Amino acid sequence: MNEDLRHLRAEGNIHVIESDAFARASIVTRLRRAGYRATQYASISEFLVRETSDEYGCILTEVHLGEGPGGFALLRAISRNPHPLPIVFMTASRNVRIAVNAMKLGASDYLGKPLDSLLLHSALDRALELDKQRLSSPVDVLPIVLKGREEIVLRGLAAGLCSREIAEQLQLSERTIKSSRASLMRRFSATSTADLLQRAAQLVDPKWQR
Structure with missing residues (x-):
């Protein structure tokens, strides 16, 4: 260790x-x-x-x-x-x-x-x-610019979809989606999906949320 x-x-x-x-x-x-x-x-x-x-x-x-x-x-x-x-x-x-x-x-x-x-x-x-x-880490010290896949995954999470469901829609592996989700968690210093969505709320298009 x-x-x-x-x-x-x-x-x-x-x-x-x-x-x-x-x-x-x-x-x-x-x-x-x-x-x-x-x-x-x-x-x-x-x-x-x-x-x-x-x-x-x-x-x-x-x-x-x-x-x-x-x-x-x-x-x-x-x-x-x-x-x-x-x-x-x-x-x-x-x-x-x-x-x-x-x-x-x-x-x-x-x-x-x-x-x-x-x-x-x-x-x-x-x-x-x-x-x-x-x-x-302060929450909003610097603006965060999302990469293409990260933004799509974030919107999927905001719509209530799990990693498997997002993967099926994008025709990607579930592991790839989980990797993007983990990257988002690190970039926003989030402790959970709910915390991530709260921190990234201004970056999510409302039409994806339900």
């Missing part, structure tokens, strides 16, 4: 929300062994009443949380914040529609259980870096 990555994990904070106590403790232990700082919560309500700080971080949450509100409810709740924390979802469900809805609503990433360590660390590192950039 290089020094930059070591600092990224040590200085950010992973907010782990999982209703199952054993699973929650297990995830937090795994994260701390990998060098992450992690705070655990048994419910969305417990997370929302926490003392907030200016440190960067992200949320790692189960989609379905026992009898309380689920991860999507959290995503909707924090999306009202001008600068919401990135959310990485995890679930044992293999329902593709859940994954599509999660990304449409603005999730940073979506992971299947059992959690693969490589994919988990990659998703969390990416989310931490996005939030760190958000805190250190």
Whole structure:
């Protein structure tokens, strides 16, 4: 692990929300062994009443949380914040529609259980870096000029399309669209699709939105 990555994990904070106590403790232990700082919560309500700080971080949450509100409810709740924390979802469900809805609503990433360590660390590192950039970069310091494909992808996202749907319309690979989406996220220092669309709102033609 290089020094930059070591600092990224040590200085950010992973907010782990999982209703199952054993699973929650297990995830937090795994994260701390990998060098992450992690705070655990048994419910969305417990997370929302926490003392907030200016440190960067992200949320790692189960989609379905026992009898309380689920991860999507959290995503909707924090999306009202001008600068919401990135959310990485995890679930044992293999329902593709859940994954599509999660990304449409603005999730940073979506992971299947059992959690693969490589994919988990990659998703969390990416989310931490996005939030760190958000805190250190003013939103509108310089005008951003979009490249052709970036503008088309941005408009597709604004229209509520997922990467697969945009790829089908443009007859390109889904990987290519995801690469353009990731480039847009970096250029706008956005933490999620919802945050990206808010930051780039003036660049999106209203006729594409619905």
